[in-house]
Amino acid sequence: MEVTANKTKVSMIQGDITRQATDAIVNAANSSLMGGGGVDGAIHRAGGPAILEECKKIVARQGRLPTGKAVITTKGNLQARYVIHTVGPIWHGGSRNEAELLRSAYHECLKLATENKLASISFPSISTGAYGYPVDEAAKIAVSTAISFLKEQATSLKDIVFVLFDSRTCQSYCTALQACPNHFEA
Ligand code: ADP
Numbered sequence: 001m002e003v004t005a006n007k008t009k010v011s012m013i014q015g016d017i018t019r020q021a022t023d024a025i026v027n028a029a030n031s032s033l034m035g036g037g038g039v040d041g042a043i044h045r046a047g048g049p050a051i052l053e054e055c056k057k058i059v060a061r062q063g064r065l066p067t068g069k070a071v072i073t074t075k076g077n078l079q080a081r082y083v084i085h086t087v088g089p090i091w092h093g094g095s096r097n098e099a100e101l102l103r104s105a106y107h108e109c110l111k112l113a114t115e116n117k118l119a120s121i122s123f124p125s126i127s128t129g130a131y132g133y134p135v136d137e138a139a140k141i142a143v144s145t146a147i148s149f150l151k152e153q154a155t156s157l158k159d160i161v162f163v164l165f166d167s168r169t170c171q172s173y174c175t176a177l178q179a180c181p182n183h184f185e186a
Pocket of ligand 1: 016018038042088124126128129164
C-alpha cells in the first residue's frame with residue numbers, strides 16, 4: 001500500500017531489504033557498526049567486506065555511533081547506491097526515551113538522504129527484532145516521522161519505502177499508514 005505526502009510516495013512492501021534498488025537502504029545497526037544478526041547481518045553478507053571496512057574507519061574517526069544517530073557508507077555489492085546505518089533503541093519498557101530515540105533514528109536517516117540529494121530510501125523495521133520494540137508502536141513512530149518530515153522540510157526524496165520482512169510486521173506498518181491523519185497533499 002502507498003500514500004503520497006508533499007509529492008513523495010510512502011509505501012509498504014513485504015520483502016528483503018538487501019534486494020532493494022533504492023538510492024539508499026537503511027541498516028538497523030548497533031553502536032559498534034561491526035555487523036550483527038538480523039537485518040544488519042543480512043546487509044553485510046549481501047554487501048561484502050567493503051561496507052565493514054568503511055564502518056571501521058567511521059568508528060576509528062568518531063567513535064561508536066550513538067543511539068538515534070545515522071551515518072552513510074558505500075553499498076559494496078548491493079544494488080542500492082548507499083547504506084545508511086542507524087542505531088535504534090533497545091526496548092526497556094518505554095520509560096527510557098525509546099520513542100524519541102526511535103523517532104530520531106528515522107529522522108536522521110531522512111536528513112542524511114536529503115543532504116546527499118537522494119531520490120529514494122528503503123527502511124527496515126528498526127528496533128523491532130532483537131531490540132524488542134513492540135511492532136505496532138514502532139510502526140506508528142516510523143510512519144509519523146516520515147510523514148512529518150515530508151511536511152516540514154524540502155527534500156530530494158521522491159520515494160520512501162518500508163521493507164518489512166514478515167507479514168505480521170507488514171500488517172502493522174500498513175495499519176499505521178492507513179491511520180495516519182496527515183498523509184494528504186499539503
Ligand atoms: P533490531 O536490532 O534493530 O531490532 P533486527 O535486525 O533484529 O534489528 O530486526 C529488525 C527487523 O528487520 C525485524 O522485523 C526483522 O525481521 C527484519 N529483518 C531481518 N532481516 C531482514 C531483511 N533481510 N530485510 C528486511 N528486514 C529484515
